[in-house]
Amino acid sequence: MDPVAQVVIQTKYTELRQSLSSSNVTINYPGVLVKETYHVGHRLDGNKRSIFAQIRAATHRQLQVRRAIKTYVLDDAVLVGDLSDIVFQRHQGMLFSSIINEITTLSQLRHTNIVPLYEVFLESKYIHLVMGMCKGGELYDFIYQEKRATDEKALSVVSQILDAVQYMHSLKICHRALCIENIMFVDREHTKINIIGFSSSGKITDQPFTEKFGSPFYMAPEIFSGRYTELCDIWSIGVILYTMLLGFQPIQGETHTELVKNIQKGAILKPEQFKQLPHDLKKLIKTMITKENRPSAIYVLENSIFQSNYLQDQRAIFQMLLRIAQYDDEPETELKVRLASKLKYAACKVLDANQKLYVTPHLDRAWSAMDTNRAGSINVAQMKESMAKCVGENIDVDTRAQLIFSKIDIFNTGLITHEEFIYFAKNMTDAQEIANAFKLIDPNYSGTVNAEMLAPHLSGISVSQIENMLAEGVGKETLEVEEFINLIAKYAN
Secondary structure (H helix, E strand, C coil), rough: CCCHHHHHHHHHHHHHHHHHCCCCCECCCHHHHHHHEEEEEECCCCCCCCCCCEEEEEECCCCCCCEEEEECCCEEEECCCCCCCCCEECCCCCCCHHHHHHHHHHHHCCCCCCCCEEEEEEEEEEEEECCCCCEEEHHHHHHHHHHHCCHHHHHHHHHHHHHHHHHHCCCCEEEECCHHCCCCCCCCCCCCECCCCCCCEECCCCCCCCCCCCCHCCHHHHHHHHCECCCHHHHHHHHHHHHHHHHCCCCCCHHHHHHHHHHHHHHCCCCCCHCCCCCHHHHHHHHCCCCCCCCHHHHHHCHHHHHHHHHHHHHHHHHHHHHCCCCCCCCHHHHHHHHHHHHHHHHHHHHHHHHCCCCCHHHHEEEHHCCCCCCEECCCCHHHHHHHHHCCCCCCCHHHHHHHHHHHHHCCCCCCHHHHHHHHCCCCHHHHHHHHHHHHHHHHHHHHHEHHHHHHCCCCCCCCHHHHHHHHCCCCCEEHHHHHHHHHHHHCC
């Protein structure tokens, strides 16, 4: 590596550490080896290997959680002539500023449909980004194998993308490179997606963007004119929806020049397969792939076609809540569940207080459907009413709603607050997230937590009551981090 470039990389990385010191992402000291914390395994990128980075499976040595590690090779780095950036001789088009941008952007984002970034390591020849594992592969591969997606599957995926993009735009972040290669399935069942590829993301300001990023097939026409806004993401999502439903992109061209010309015209292909789509789907596609009056993500999400999906989301949330509420058949299990629910509340509380808790839009929408008068709390009758609308007439709503309500109302007030509902319903199985909460509860890094340390995060429950729960649940007065993680992950989700 060029010695001057190496110094610049070290300097920029140190500045990055300082600027992100209060973020959720751990930016390790330069020189700390990734293999000290993770067992690094096989490559995940297979035959579709990026020209810029390698992706490998990894396991955290202490927490035993699976991650993906994205590695950029830095040994061919050189400083550009005007000293404005670092380029790489064997990786044409790669900039060190883009890597820094990717890290900085992901450190600001916590959304269930955006790939999480956990840690960064800078070694002598590499920079490693430790990210969430996406076991289901790219949306590209899914379409290639299935030829086309069902209407239901396409809408499910696109609603998740829109949720994430609406969240990004609210934080003044534009992705600028959305395409089926940058959408990953988290699970092998292909139900949940994560958006990746944030190296070209941009900060939304009063001034238009001018740089060109992404795959031309997904680029909005105004990008080629050199002045565009965050609404370029909406065009890309429209192209993704069309591609999922038909198996090919809506605008084609035999050459790059012809493709750009056709995109600038804005006329999509309308073969017989397109004409056979339901009217509301065709209208949705045309709403997003349009040159004029393109709507925002939040406006698109208000489309009735997605509202029916939200009813399904609410049904799934109630089913999940019922499963958690019923997880106490055996006396020993009941005591562990009782303790774990309080630990989970404390963990969510401390993360929330430090602005490190992410709540999925699905949960917020489910709460809004119950708290119709926006009082900030609900009673059991309101839960029953909301539950009855989405679970069907053949379900014993009264009994089930009462059971769920009693489990969420951990302070026995007869009311459930927004905070209680969200903390109970939130999926909290990520060991890293729970470990982060443990560290905040244990500010002196003693390695254990006790009743006195938990009490400030469980207002309304005394130290002696927490001591009793610990004694009944685990038979001792303190919990180590592994015990804390296992209790919450196993008995409170």
